[in-house]
Structure formats: C-alpha cells, structure tokens
Amino acid sequence: MRLGLIILLCLLNTGCALWRRDREEPVENGPRQEKAEPVLKPSEALKPKSLELASPVSDLFYVRLTAYSAGVETFMRLDPTIPPVIFIPPPPNQLPGTPLVGEDDLGLDDQIEQARIEFDFRMGERNHLRVDYFKLNRFGDVLADEPIGFGDEDFDTGDNIRTKLDWRVLSLTYTYSLFRSERFEAGAGLGLHVIEAKAELGEPGTLNSEQFSEVAPFATIAATGAYRISKRWAITARGQTFEYSQDDLLGRLSDFHVDIQYRWRKNMAVGIGYTSLRYELELDADQPPEVGEQPAFFDMSVEGPELFFRASF
Numbered sequence: 001m002r003l004g005l006i007i008l009l010c011l012l013n014t015g016c017a018l019w020r021r022d023r024e025e026p027v028e029n030g031p032r033q034e035k036a037e038p039v040l041k042p043s044e045a046l047k048p049k050s051l052e053l054a055s056p057v058s059d060l061f062y063v064r065l066t067a068y069s070a071g072v073e074t075f076m077r078l079d080p081t082i083p084p085v086i087f088i089p090p091p092p093n094q095l096p097g098t099p100l101v102g103e104d105d106l107g108l109d110d111q112i113e114q115a116r117i118e119f120d121f122r123m124g125e126r127n128h129l130r131v132d133y134f135k136l137n138r139f140g141d142v143l144a145d146e147p148i149g150f151g152d153e154d155f156d157t158g159d160n161i162r163t164k165l166d167w168r169v170l171s172l173t174y175t176y177s178l179f180r181s182e183r184f185e186a187g188a189g190l191g192l193h194v195i196e197a198k199a200e201l202g203e204p205g206t207l208n209s210e211q212f213s214e215v216a217p218f219a220t221i222a223a224t225g226a227y228r229i230s231k232r233w234a235i236t237a238r239g240q241t242f243e244y245s246q247d248d249l250l251g252r253l254s255d256f257h258v259d260i261q262y263r264w265r266k267n268m269a270v271g272i273g274y275t276s277l278r279y280e281l282e283l284d285a286d287q288p289p290e291v292g293e294q295p296a297f298f299d300m301s302v303e304g305p306e307l308f309f310r311a312s313f
Contacts, residue, residue: 054266054312055234056226057185059122062312066116068275070304072109072136074102074165076199078151078212079295096295098149105148106163106201107140112302126177128187128224134169134277136302150201151210151294159203166198167300169279171255173240175224183228191220191240193253197281197298212296216281218244218253232263252280261310269310276303 056062079097103110119131140163148155155161175189194217202209222240229235241254259273284295 053228053231054263055183055228056236056261056312057180057183057228057234059120059312061122062120062310064118064120064308064310066118066273066306066308068112068114068116068304068306070112070114070275070302070306072103072112072138073301074108075297075299076100076102077297078199078210080149080152081294096149097151098147099297100148100150102138102140102163102165105142105145106161107142108138108163108165109140112136112138116306126180126187128173128175128177128189130171130173130175132169132171132173134167134171136165136167138165139163140165148201151212153201153208153210155201155203155208159208162202162204164198164200166196167279168196170194173220173222175222184226186225187223189222189224191222191242191255193218193220195251195253195279195281199298212294214281214283214296216249216251218242218251220253220255233260234263234269235260248284250280250282252278254278259306259308261308267311267313269312271308271310273306273308274304275306277301 077097077099100106102108114134114136117133121129121131123129140161142161142163144155144157144159144161146157148161171191171193173189173191175187177185177187179186194215196213196215198211198213200209200211220240220242222238224236224238226234226236235258237258239254239256241256242252244251244253255275255277257273257275259271261269261271263269278301280299282297
C-alpha cells in the first residue's frame, strides 16, 4: 500500500510541475495567420478577368440571316442603239425608249419576300469588314396597255410582254470605330459595291425580244453604330450613300438599316429591323451618246421590315 501511495504522489507532483511550466510560457495574442489561397486550375488561370458582356459591341464575328419583306418600286428606260448614220428625221425605232414603271406597266411584283445574308469580321479592336449580298429576281407577264419602245424593239398595244429583271449587289464595307466603350461603339468608313443589272422584255412566240445587262462598281461613305441597352437587348444602325460618276456612267446608291435585337443565348440573337435600299444607274447621263451605245436608266428602291437570326462569337 505504501508503494501505491508513493506512485500516486509522484504522478501528482509531475502534473503540477507541467501545469506551472505551461502557465509561465508567454501567450501570443497577435493576428491570426491567413489561410493559403487555393491553387487555381490551368483552365481557371487562363480565364480572362474581363466582365464584358456578349453584345454587338464586343462580338468578334457574326453572321446574320434575314427574312426581308419589302415594297419595291422600279423605274427604267432603254433607248435604241445609236446607229452609225444619223437619219433626219429619225426613224420610229430611234426615238427615246418609253419610260416604264416596272410594277404598273410590266406586271412586276411590288411586294417581295426576300432572304438575305450578311457577315461582319472584327479585326483587332476597332476595325470591321462587313460583307453583304443582295439578290432580287422578278418576272412579269402582261398585255401592253399602250405602245412600248424598249431598246431596239417596239411592242404594240395588246402584245403579250414577258419581263425578267435580275438585280444583284455584292457589298464590302470597311469601318473604323472612332468611339468604343463597354456599351457603345460608333465608326465610319468606305464601302465598295458591285452591281449587276439584267433586264429582258420579249413577246412569246416571236423574235421580238430585247435585253440589257450592265456591271458597275460604286463607292460609298459609311457610318455605323451599336448600343447595348442591357444584358440581352441592343440596338444597331448603319447607313451609307454616295453618288458615283465616271465618263458616261452615273450611279447613286444608298443603304440604311436599323434594328433591335434580343440575345437569348451568349452566341445567338433574334431581332427585328427596317432596311431601305436605293439603286440608280444611268448611262450617257451628261454626254452625247456615241455610235453603238445604248443609253439606259434604271432606278429601283426596296424598303421594308425584316426578321433576322444572328450567330456570333
């Protein structure tokens, strides 16, 4: 029993010594050490810190598919070919061609449902290249209400006239963003347009037929703008116009567009807009016609609302 008592006293003495030594040691009350930051994964380390929302102001590329419902108005005239010998008085087929309103006189559709496609490339932060293609083919079949002279052919009252009008325009437009922020972008630039126009009038079952075709380049001055209203809504607008004159060719072209779009996915948007197009082409406008030439005049305006789908990144 004495041995057990001795062991108990030794344990108590050791515990008291340890408790006293612990009390004598200084206690640190300084600030706690912060925990180490978690190690980022490689994919997270490469992620950009920018919080810029996807919008027309930040897109690097887009393609837009448009359903275009527009009213069309067409004025045209094709004079006879200038002969090598001038007759006095001129023969009947050498009188100027008949001024025609395509929709009224030739039965061309005055309302169209047209598909269009457009691309835009952002090169760097401020340079844009927009590519736009417009094609319009129309046909008409009517009985002439009055005599019509078109080129070197004459059509009498009551003749059955079939008309084919083919109009194609390829546009390349470069713009530089003069103003650019997180929500707004506006710029100016130049456009190059190549217009191909073909017109053909003929009487079925006869050789009485005349056609005209011309390919001409035009340049325009362009302006563009985009504004992000909110995370999903944005407005874009653009316009370009110019008058081009060289030798015996006079051309006028204008293209104005405005739309509002809703971005229902990061890379996809839908919207509604309004586009107005005007093309005018006149040959031998300010100069006397030369032998073998065929003076002509075409003026076509197309304008109306549109629905579109836009994919971008």
